[in-house]
Amino acid sequence: MAAAHHPEFDVAIVGGGLVGSSLAYGLRDGAESIAVLDEGDVALRASRGNFGLVWLQSKGFGMGAYSRWTLGSTRLWPRLAARLLDETGIDVALEQKGGLTPLMGDYEIEARLAWVNKLMAQPGVEPYEWKLLDHHQAASLVPGLGPDVTGAIWTPHDGIVNPLKLLRAFHTAFERSGVRYLPHHGVTRITQAGGVFSLETPKGTIRARKIVLASGLRNGELGEQVGLHLPMAPQRGQIIVLERTRPLHATPMVTLRQNDEGSWLVGDSQEDAGYADHVTTLPVLATLADRAVRTLPALKEVRAVRAWSALRVRAQDGFPVYEQSASHPGAFIVTCHSGVTLAATHALTLAPMIAAGALAPELDTFSTRRFHVQKT
Numbered sequence: 143m144a145a146a147h148h149p150e151f152d153v154a155i156v157g158g159g160l161v162g163s164s165l166a167y168g169l170r171d172g173a174e175s176i177a178v179l180d181e182g183d184v185a186l187r188a189s190r191g192n193f194g195l196v197w198l199q200s201k202g203f204g205m206g207a208y209s210r211w212t213l214g215s216t217r218l219w220p221r222l223a224a225r226l227l228d229e230t231g232i233d234v235a236l237e238q239k240g241g242l243t244p245l246m247g248d249y250e251i252e253a254r255l256a257w258v259n260k261l262m263a264q265p266g267v268e269p270y271e272w273k274l275l276d277h278h279q280a281a282s283l284v285p286g287l288g289p290d291v292t293g294a295i296w297t298p299h300d301g302i303v304n305p306l307k308l309l310r311a312f313h314t315a316f317e318r319s320g321v322r323y324l325p326h327h328g329v330t331r332i333t334q335a336g337g338v339f340s341l342e343t344p345k346g347t348i349r350a351r352k353i354v355l356a357s358g359l360r361n362g363e364l365g366e367q368v369g370l371h372l373p374m375a376p377q378r379g380q381i382i383v384l385e386r387t388r389p390l391h392a393t394p395m396v397t398l399r400q401n402d403e404g405s406w407l408v409g410d411s412q413e414d415a416g417y418a419d420h421v422t423t424l425p426v427l428a429t430l431a432d433r434a435v436r437t438l439p440a441l442k443e444v445r446a447v448r449a450w451s452a453l454r455v456r457a458q459d460g461f462p463v464y465e466q467s468a469s470h471p472g473a474f475i476v477t478c479h480s481g482v483t484l485a486a487t488h489a490l491t492l493a494p495m496i497a498a499g500a501l502a503p504e505l506d507t508f509s510t511r512r513f514h515v516q517k518t
């Protein structure tokens with residue numbers, strides 16, 4: 143089949159998952175023409191298999207700047223949700239009235255408290271409101287909370303969104319604003335000559351003056367081609383879905399939430415399993431189910447509908463990566479394991495920087511240079 147002829151784009155984004163889509167959405171104000179190239183359903187995708195939390199309280203241990211960056215995104219989320227609704231008519235079901243990490247017993251409470259205090263004391267963390275709740279305080283936010291939950295960490299910044307509606311809203315916005323979404327355009331080779339990138343795909347070569355690598359777990363391989371050395375470390379997460387119930391109006395928890403449509407998600411494991419996705423295992427599912435029922439005993443009457451696993455897109459140290467290539471100016475790389483939470487700041491803060499051609503100095507912390515420190 144002959145390759146379709148495409149003009150030279152201002153920006154080509156490699157990867158149409160949540161990260162590539164949020165960037166393409168935000169780039170529209172600063173780029174004349176945008177293409178989003180996606181490989182297709184054969185790829186390892188987190189964007190359709192995630193838990194849908196907009197979550198701050200567990201972010202930034204070991205890198206204070208990541209906590210501050212995430213806080214910024216939680217603040218921008220209401221603006222992103224409102225813009226998407228206005229532009230596309232799609233309500234992404236953002237609920238951001240706080241979130242809980244339930245804790246069972248003194249050991250968990252003491253360990254978590256020490257962890258949070260250490261996180262908040264790090265340089266670069268912008269202080270935010272959080273509290274340790276006792277059982278009764280937590281039960282006032284989660285009707286029917288089990289007696290095994292003896293405490294919980296709460297912040298007002300956390301919340302949930304429907305990640306599938308989010309992806310749909312971005313893609314609807316593309317259709318309405320001329321962003322070219324090109325499926326089956328898996329990029330195999332990237333070259334740059336005369337300030338223009340050529341992206342080779344099975345459907346022909348796409349040319350663009352700037353490129354953004356947002357291909358999830360493939361960013362390691364593609365980054366090499368533009369001088370960006372990014373060690374990837376996927377992490378598997380398994381999730382159980384329960385049937386719909388009446389809305390409980392419970393504050394979402396880090397491993398248990400009700401969807402806007404009434405179904406429940408029980409999750410999500412953190413496993414070092416290489417690239418083995420689409421694998422669910424009974425011991426892990428049993429642990430998730432046991433903890434869910436101890437958290438909310440009424441769930442033992444609710445039927446399980448299905449379970450799945452997906453791979454988290456993670457750099458080796460688990461923190462985001464943002465960088466423009468020094469050897470191939472105009473090539474940017476974006477990788478993170480919280481693409482739902484960070485969608486707002488990716489669209490509204492990072493995309494304008496990419497459009498302007500330079501990342502702000504505050505993002506230096508997130509470059510791949512941290513993986514290549516000379517050891518003496």
Ligand SMILES: Cc1cc2nc3c(=O)[nH]c(=O)nc-3n(C[C@H](O)[C@H](O)[C@H](O)COP(=O)(O)OP(=O)(O)OC[C@H]3O[C@@H](n4cnc5c(N)ncnc54)[C@H](O)[C@@H]3O)c2cc1C
Nearest residue numbers: 157159161181185188189193195329358379479481482483
């Ligand atoms: C179990 C689980 C739970 C999670 N829960 C949360 C949560 O609650 N909150 C949160 O914020 N985050 C969560 N995440 C993380 C979040 O889902 C990811 O950060 C996000 O989806 C990453 O998006 P991405 O676009 O980088 O990657 P992906 O979703 O992997 O998308 C990458 C895209 O690139 C395309 N691609 C790959 N190679 C090529 C190529 N060569 N050329 C062109 N296209 C290519 C693929 O087809 C794919 O569409 C979770 C993840 C998992 C697995």
